[in-house]
Amino acid sequence: MTGRVMVGIFTNEGDLLDVTNTVRARGIKIVDVYAPYAVHGLDKAMGLPAPWxxxxxxxxxxxxxxxxxxxxxxxxxxxxxxxxxxxxxxxxxxxxxxxxxxxxxxxxxxxxxxxxxxxSRLYPGKKAVITNVGTTDDRFALVLEESDAAFDPDEVRALLESYGAVEVTERAEVVIR
Amino acid sequence: MNAISTEFHPSPRLIRWLWGLVIGGGATLALGLVISPQMALSSLLSAGYTLLCAGLAGIFFVAAQYASGASWAVAFRRVPEAMCAALPVGALIVGVTLLAGSELYPWVHDRHHITGFKAMWLNFPFFLMRAVFYLLLWWVFARKILATSRAQDANPDPALSQRNTRLSVLFLVLFAITFWLASFDWIMSLEPHWYSTIFGIYNFAGMFSSGIAIIILLVLWMRRAGPLRDFVTDEHFHDLGKLLFGFTSFWMYIWFSQYMLIWYANITEETLRYTHLQHRYWLPLFILNVILNWVFPFLALLNKRTKRTGHLLARVAAVVLVGRWLDVYLMVQPAAGGENPTIAVWDIGAVVAASALFVLLFIRGMRQASPVPAGDPRLAESLHYHN
Structure with missing residues (x-):
């Protein structure tokens, strides 16, 4: 499916974990989180089911x-x-x-x-879709789905910034798995 | 960090019970020494060696954490530290048993076929001197590492952690060599014609996998009894469970490495031990040893839930400890025993007394310092980490 997304960029692992927990607690749908390395505890913060x-x-x-x-x-x-x-x-x-x-x-x-x-639908020759080039280096990206009618972009933007987001952008028509 | 004042007060009833078990078990052992000195000395050696190994597992665990710069275990580090209280007492029991070596070690009197380097090495005064050296070395390092760790409570200086890292690295190197030689001296030389170069690693694997099982049980107890209630989380048990899984598998790997080379080469003096262990009623015990020490913990710990659920993990740890007793029994008893395995009342008494004595020593060690190393710079990380 496709939809509008909001992308928050963070510079700190702790901020990312906190904001992910808060966003999920508020019922905002998380498309995905991108990080340069495996962040311990992120799967729980995102509410991902245990990988059985x-x-x-x-x-x-x-x-x-x-x-x-x-x-x-x-x-x-x-x-x-x-x-x-x-x-x-x-x-x-x-x-x-x-x-x-x-x-x-x-x-x-x-x-x-x-x-x-x-x-994770990875195969040789797959074209990389990079949300923010910083996530391959030292940035963390939190991608939120805007399709929900209750989603208030201004409020969510303020929320992300209160957790130390260095950049918040909105994008239209992004493929959401 | 004055908030940490949760002291450990075990009930006087527990202490009385433990002393009762130590005295009762000790009495059966004393009886055994009168009735059948050689057999009872074997169980005294098993008990003393197991007790000593429990203490060594404590200091090895602490040293490995310092040497690798690990932070996850800091929250419950006082538990393996307190286990070191078993070191001097275990050393004393082993030392006394070795003094009676002429009853236990056939090479003291029977020098038949003991030639060359072996004749020089298996020499009773030299044997005792080596034992004193190993035991003192371990005890001195354990005391130094513990003292530095405890000094950090009052003086939260990261330099103390660095000092312990240096001490730990040196200790681990010396320990690897001395523990290896000690297992040759004390256990392997019970059957002086049988030899296996991997025997030291095999003993280390058993010592450490059972040591992790002991740490699991004690940390669970300390969480329930109070001192560690607010500090130890399921994350710690998850990692301890992984470590137990890893080291029981390591034990199996070394067990098989020893077995396979001896089976393959098929040299008479090497197969001696296994042909003995695969005869008559030794065979069920020989197989049970592998089941208790590896098959069961391996299958049980594959599941994440077992590792994160206290009472399930405790059961696996208890099985590993029973397996440890059997493993030591199979290393020590066949040399003294006959055609079939025997379990005398003092064998049970020795295990009961050693276990109760260990718990008493642990309580003493636990009460000597604050239950949490409050001054360690890695403590905060240990309290908040995720798997």
Missing amino acids: RIPWTCFALGLFGAVAKTWFEYWTTATDWPVNVGGKPWDSLPAFVPITFEIMVLFAGLSAVFAFFWV
């Missing part, structure tokens, strides 16, 4: 990697082409553990990264 999909994807694919690799090692060394190593039994499970562990970590790690890309 990525941990479970990570766990499930990690488990899949471990099981698949154990089966593959068993198949290669005990079934398809039995190799005698130091007189050990062919299905020597302790010997499989390090590789199983590595593959589990690889699957769990990569699945978490890809799940994150999927959820």
Whole structure:
């Protein structure tokens, strides 16, 4: 959908957390918050739901990697082409553990990264939409949705400025996910 | 910061109970020393070593926080600091047990196949001198770090934090070497023909994962009992839970690293210990050790809710502590024991007495200083951080 947005730019992490909490408490819709790094506590301030999909994807694919690799090692060394190593039994499970562990970590790690890309709709070649170029350096941007009839631009602008906003702009026709 | 005056007053009834347990457990141990000296000395060594390790976990935790410049744990740092009160008493018990070394360590009398460097190293007077050196070194560093931390309460000078950072870095380096050697001396040499170079790290992993479990239980207690009620939040428990998750996994990693190399190489004197542990009724305990110390905490702590909910985290920590006892039991007892594992009344008595003694020492340590390091420049950060 598209709509009008108001963008407040902040220079301080603490101000950003406080203003985000206040704005959400007042029922103003937050489109997104942009920061140059991960701000601890911002997800709670924005009222984002706990991310349950990525941990479970990570766990499930990690488990899949471990099981698949154990089966593959068993198949290669005990079934398809039995190799005698130091007189050990062919299905020597302790010997499989390090590789199983590595593959589990690889699957769990990569699945978490890809799940994150999927959820945040990132892919190679995607055109970056930068709200304010400062958010790639030392600025924090709070983007608010203006579509609500109760949204009073002047009041919200004063509110953002009372929390130390260095710049407040309004933009029309911005794509809101 | 005069607002912080929440002192810790445990009920006299609790103190009486704890003393009762120490005396009762100690009595069974004394009985054991009369009936079966070697077996009872093994449980005395286990108890003293576990107690000492609890104190070492406290000072290691504090030193690691200083060395890394971490702020999150400052709010409850007085808890691991108070755990250090177990150091001198644990050192005394270990020291006394080692003096009776001829009963415990077969190499004192039987020098068969003990040659070369090993013959020089496993020499009883030198063995005792090393023990005194390790114990004194740890105690001196613990005292210095604690004294600096406490001095900061009255004099909030950041230079004191820097002084402790330097002390901590030096301590960690010396501790890594001395704890490694101490575990070789006191535990590994119970079976002098069995050796494993990773044994020191294995002991460190067990010491620290159980140490985190102890910190979790004590911080929960201090929050409930009052002194830390307004200072410790769910965020602290979330991070302690993550640390427990990480270090129980580290324990498993080292456990398996030791097991796999010995299994792979299949050299008789190295496999000795594992063939013993995989026979008869030792096998269920051998498997239970892995379940209590890793499988259960790993699965339970994957969930965020377990880490942030006090009573759930406490249960996981309690399981890890039972696992710690079993782990030490499996390191110490097979050398003294026979075909099957035995658990005598003094084995239980030693655990009960050591645990009660630890709580008494902790209470003493906790009451020696303000429950919160009010002068630490990192305290404010620790009170307001988010995960």
